Amino acid sequence: MKMKNLEKFSGAIKRCVAIAMASMLFATTGFSLDTHPVKAQEVSSSADKIEIPEISKDAFKKYKKISGIGANTILGADFTYYQQCLEWGKSYKNYMSQSVDNIFDYVKSQGINTISLKVAVNPTGENAYLSLENAIKTLKAVKASNTNLKTNLVLLYSDEITYAGTQNLPADWEKAEKEEQSVTRVESAKTYTRETIAKLKQANVLPDIVTIGNEVNWNFLGITDGEGWEGWKAMGDISALLKKEGVKNAVSIAAQPDAASVKYIVQKLGYASVDYDYIGVNVYPDNNTNSYIKSLKNEVESCAPDKQLIVSNVEYERVNEANTANVYTQADSIYNLLEATIDEKNGMLPFR
Incomplete structure (x- = not known):
């Protein structure tokens, strides 16, 4: 399932903003959540109007601090589009429409502790924003900010964004596999990881953190034979390479229809010797999202108590039931997700 496409909106709201920013004013530390940014020129298209938020530093006092949030949890924002935003000359503003001079200082002050970036193998055209070069520029900017923000690099192992049903192999790897029988996609993936x-x-x-894949659904590297067994093994080999470099690992899986199915995925990861620290799931919100994530968290705790579940991507509409776009729409949605799923067990593995 692909992210819902949002139509372009022209006007004063053309600002590059991360979905999470409006919601961070109620949290002082993190949760295992990584929000997906809206493109710089995009706002939800179906809104009849854009509602001006309350211009007050007290506007978010209605959100009580959530118990269970601790220093070991992760609250992330996806900055994959950041370099593209800079190229377009976009600027950042807070929920009161005040200019933000240093975006990294700002997100840190609002509770974000991790910046996430997706990277494709050889992205071109409209996928060029996924380049490793862009990611390195952003990683350097994060480091130069002296905010002590942590970073998570999501390796897609594709030339484009991957989804549950779409794990397209990079064009060059596919060509090499066809032309040279000795070059397998698994070998190409390991070589690519070393080089990266x-x-x-x-x-x-x-x-x-390095996340191996994005939204894998028993089909890492496009391998589906035997429930994707060779793909799980490839994840194990890649995790071993990363561990040698002292990098924590995460795996990103597709949300299964039944939360209990995560047990079988955890089992496969164990059989394949995937040495991961975090297991991430991408969420496409509906009315059952909060209860689903709570069940999923409980399932992971029951079968892999030493691992931490991460909501690795979530995208909420900026339009409320009154068909009005404002900062509170997403703030309410994300706050409710946090409140429904956080407890003291949520943060297990501290960053060091």
């Missing part, structure tokens, strides 16, 4: 880590080390921006 080398480039990150050379730039002195090795991330705190």
Whole structure:
């Protein structure tokens, strides 16, 4: 399932903003959540009007601090589009429409503790924003900000964004596999991982976490035979490479229809010796999202108590039931998700 496409909106609201920003005013630390940014020129298209938020520093006092949030949890924002935003000359503003001079200082002050970036193998055209070069620029900017923000690099192992049913192999890997029988997609993936880590080390921006794949659904690297067993094994080999570099691992899986199914995925990861610290799930919200994530968290705790569940991506509409766009719409949605799923067990693995 692909992210819902949002039509372009022209006007004063053309600002590059992360969905989470309006909601961070109620949290002082993090939760295992990573929000997906709206493109710089995009706002939800179906709104009849844009509602001006309450211009007051007290506007978000209605949100009580959520118990269970601790220093070991993760609250992330996806900055994959950041370099593209800079190229377009977009600027950042807070919920009171005040200019934000340093976006990294700002998100840190609002509770964000982790910046996430997605990277494709050889992205071109409209996917060019997914380049490793862009990610390195952003990682350098995060480091230069001296905010101590952690970083999570999501390796897509594709030339484009991957989804549950779409794990397209990079064009060059597919060609090499067809033309040279000795070159397998698994070998290409391991070589790519080594080369990427080398480039990150050379730039002195090795991330705190590397996520292996995005929204994998028994089909990592497009491998589906035997419930994707060779794909799970490839994840194990890649995790071993990353651990040697001292990088924490995460795996990003597709949300299964039944939360209990995560047990079978955890089992596969164990059989394949995937040495991961975090298991992330991408969420496409509906009326059952909060209860589903709570069930999913309980299932992970029951079968993998040493792992931490992360909502690795979530995108909420900016339009409320009155067909009006404002900062509170997403703030309410994200707050309710946090409140429904956080407890003291949520944060298990501290960053060091």
